[in-house]
Amino acid sequence: MTSETQWDHDRGDLKSAIRTIPDYPKPGILFRDITTLLGDARAFRRAIDELVQPWCGAKIDKVAGMEARGFILGGAVAHQLSAGFVPIRKKGKLPHTKVSIAYSLEYGLDEMEIHQDAVIAGEKVILVDDLVATGGTAVGAVSLLKKIGADVVAACFVIDLPDLGGADKIRELGVPVRTLVSFPGH
Template sequence: MKLASTIRTIPDFPKPGIMFRDITTLLGDAQAFTLAVDELVGAFAGTDIDKVACIEARGFILGGAVAHILGAGVVPLRKKGKLPHDRISSAYQLEYGMDIIEMHTDAIESGERVLLIDDLIATGGTAMAGIDLLKRGGAEIVGAAFVIDLPDLGGARRLEAVGIKVVSLVGFDGH
């Protein structure tokens, strides 16, 4: 099975010129979902991972499944104002705007080994904000994994430039 064939492309969403890569079709296909989770886990086989940090919202679905298989805890990285306890924030530039993600201050214990998961990497802004939060929390980042990479936007290269191992399962040209 080719995972790319299970991902729907929606032109001009959320604005003209953007080709939105929608993984809800992959998530709804039991075989594709299982394959994606297995490949994400397999990319870090033999790596000691304490927690999986998941970026809202589709990253929660993937990261929760990956954490379950790895026997790791889950750290939700959420949009501003969604976490109820003491938190730290990191602002970032999207390819079509600005946003902020937050993490509870007690989500990571110093020295914990953390894998970052999201559905897609484009410019790398969201992932870099997540890495910033995790490092500020004391985490050792073991890698970042995505179902989709948009290599033309350079996000994976941006993470690799700061020493983060990046794994992606499918690449799509363009935006």
């Protein structure tokens, strides 16, 4: 089973289901909007099926999703794998005992949190989000999961922006990366 996959070839329907918005959130940025993919039942189903495929029949205990689009995708992946779902939230959003980590953004640092008891040490966890760009958020999430004892099996994204190098940063942590489509630039 190979989980390190780039599904750019022959996947035009997924790629075409993603809307590109120029100059958002600032001039020069091409924002890749998955709300159009989520609203297209066939494309949404295909994306979830392809994110799940390498782990069908494997024992995945939990799927972790990052706020907010990772909740949508991760919840669907967890359901398909009969796994639990773990939300990774922005600071101050979780009500119980939590563990936090600072992570890098283009403009500075932010913090994310997870419930301390969200994962039992050694549980196999897949991290899911919509897009990997610079990797700051995903690297932070992987580190946070490992901090509470998770065995992070893979990080899965619908979109990769390979020019920004985020997927490579995750791989450097020893975590395979699965993406379904890629776009050049940022």
